[in-house]
Amino acid sequence: MARSRFEQTAEEMTVTLIPQCNSCKFGKGYYGCKVYGEKPLKYRKNKEICPSREERA
């Protein structure tokens, strides 16, 4: 019972940022990108839409 005080359910969580790189086929880990070498911060943080992004199949 006491343990449940420290656990969260999916309903209690709010996703605030999903980087566009997550579902891009050119992404390589957290920082790597097959197009740019390293993901530009503005694309990784969704500040701008990446012109090279392609949805992963």
Ligand code: SF4
């Ligand atoms: S091509 Fe653009 S969207 Fe795809 S991983 Fe690289 S920076 Fe991110």
